[in-house]
Amino acid sequence: MGAGHSHSDGHRHGHSHAQADYGNAFMVxxxxxxxxxxxxAVYGWISGSMALIADAGHNLSDVLALLLAWAASIAAKRPGSERFTYGYKSSTILAALLNAGLLLLAIGAILFETLNRIAEPPVVEGEKMAIIAGIxxxxxxxxxxxxxxxxxxxxIRGAFLHMAADALVSAGVVIAGLAIMWxxxxxxxxxxxxxxxxxxxWGTWGLLxxxxxxxxxxxxxxxxxNRVRAYFFALPGVEAVxxxxxxxxxxxxxxxTVHLVIPxxxxGDAFLQEVAHELQQRHNIGHTTVQIEIGHNDCRAGC
Known part of the structure; x- marks a missing residue:
């Protein structure tokens, strides 16, 4: 059985987006x-506004989310080692998972206190509530x-969407404060x-x-x-995938990774390089390993 191997590094071919440095953005x-x-949180407590305290709790989770995203983006740039041969790229996935967990905890705490406030609504200073939320x-x-x-x-998009959503939430608190005033x-x-x-x-469910x-x-x-598989089957000489x-x-x-049966x-190498290039261009897959098998329909795990 003949075999070939091709590995495409997206950066080497110039098709992947470079890891931009957002350190200053995260810090600010x-x-x-x-x-x-x-x-x-202080003004929410003084004014008796659960909406402000709820928004403060959400913003606190966002601070932690920014910290996690920042740490993960730094770790993802570290080179591979003997134990972590891929490096620490998957730390960005772990950060997203941890952020989802933090948001679930925040939701539970806010919901618990909010239900108590519904049972016994306190006096709320709508003006302070609107001003702080406006900030x-x-x-x-x-x-x-x-x-x-x-x-x-x-x-990075997750950090952007988190903060954009918070701006909308704060707008809702402003509306509530004005409504209470009126x-x-x-x-x-x-x-x-x-x-x-x-x-x-809603946002947490999608993230989770x-x-x-x-x-x-x-x-x-x-x-x-299915489209990637169809692409492989359309290649000349490929009998099975x-x-x-x-x-x-x-x-x-x-x-x-994939095994292509080509009886x-x-x-040749030119074929493997073209496959890697097309996978990057068409499907945004930058790291590919292709093994060529020349045995007729050598399909061990199902084609």
Missing amino acids: GIILNAGFVIVE GIVINAGTAALFMRGQHDIN TGESWIDPAVSLAIVLVIA KDSVAMSMLGVPKGISE HDLHIWPMSTTETAL SGHP
Whole structure:
């Protein structure tokens, strides 16, 4: 049986997005949001606003999320070792999974206190509530803007979406504060808190689902296993395709291994290089390993 091997490094071929340095963006975002969490929590407690405290709890989880994303982005750039031959690229996946867990804890704590406030709505100072949340809109929107250019990196995109969503949540708190000022109805505050919990839960579910799938080496979103398989079958001389595996190495890099049965003989290095190039261009798979088998329909694990 003849065999061939090809490994395509996306950076070597110049098709993968380079790992941009967002260290300054993370630092500024963390400092701004950590400071705002303290201010928001204090004024939420003084004004009796559960909506402000709920938003502060969410913003605290975002500070931790930024810290985790930052640490993971740094670790992902470290080279491989004898034990971790892929390096620490998958740390970005672990960071996403941990962030989802932190958000679930925040949801539980906020929901518990909010339900108590619904049973006995306290007097809320709507004006302070609206002013502090208005500051939150500026800080969260400004932080989101720091990550606007990194949308090709799911890890960076997650930070952007987190902060953009927080800006919208803060806008909801402003609306609640103004409504309380105009109507004097304190029940509006816990009602908005519930809405905030729903917004957080919606985003958390998506993050949890995607991070669990990636941690279990699921085929990354945007890549179709059927289309990749069809591409291999369309190659000249390929009689069978088996042991096809596609998995995420990190939140931005994907790997693939496959066995191609070509009875006519090994097609040569040029063939393997072309396959690697096409997988990168068509399917955004930058790390490929292709084994050529010349035995007729040598399919051990199902084609």
